[in-house]
Amino acid sequence: SSELTQDPAVSVALGQTVRITCQGDSLRSYYASWYQQKPGQAPVLVIYGKNNRPSGIPDRFSGSSSGNTASLTITGAQAEDEADYYCNSRDSSGNHLGWVFGGGTKLTVL
């Protein structure tokens, strides 16, 4: 099966812009979706498709994709954005259809 690779940790100064990346072969065929997870809570969808935000997600969150890399950008990071972020996509490698998550990126807002 395919894998999705994320940097384990990223930091950003309050109010600055940060990009979290996700690499994998499956991203050449499928858009990534992105999930925010705070300690002790379930994941929450923040970006899906080409660059779509669910209702209630601030517009400082955006997504992009190029080749085998998907990116989540937070423009003007806030203290409440400190969390773990996971990318996810479908995976059609091999003989089966499945899903795959990245290992997660811990975002620290300084």
Added chain:
Amino acid sequence: EVQLVESGGGLVQPGGSLRLSCAASGFTFSSYDMHWVRQATGKGLEWVSAIGTAGDTYYPGSVKGRFTISRENAKNSLYLQMNSLRAGDTAVYYCARVKVAGPDRYFDLWGRGTLVTVSS
């Protein structure tokens, strides 16, 4: 209220079995693909299984042959039968709904999870 509520977690010995349930409410359960996703303490998310609206099922190699996902639309319920459990299966298990929007598929609704601990 639109929600998913998992139950059935607990402590089980290695080699044992456990059945998880997920109760859906507030939406037309039968119209959605449903998944199980797990997370070991301090680790990342891992996809565990999926079931389509037609009952088609999918698993990663790590659980194939040991776990069985099923659904009972009349009861708005999703299940995960876990057999031959190992210490590595210890995790919080989340039930998640998949939204389909054209070519896009994504997990738009998650439960709060149920903890499974495999230990002697």
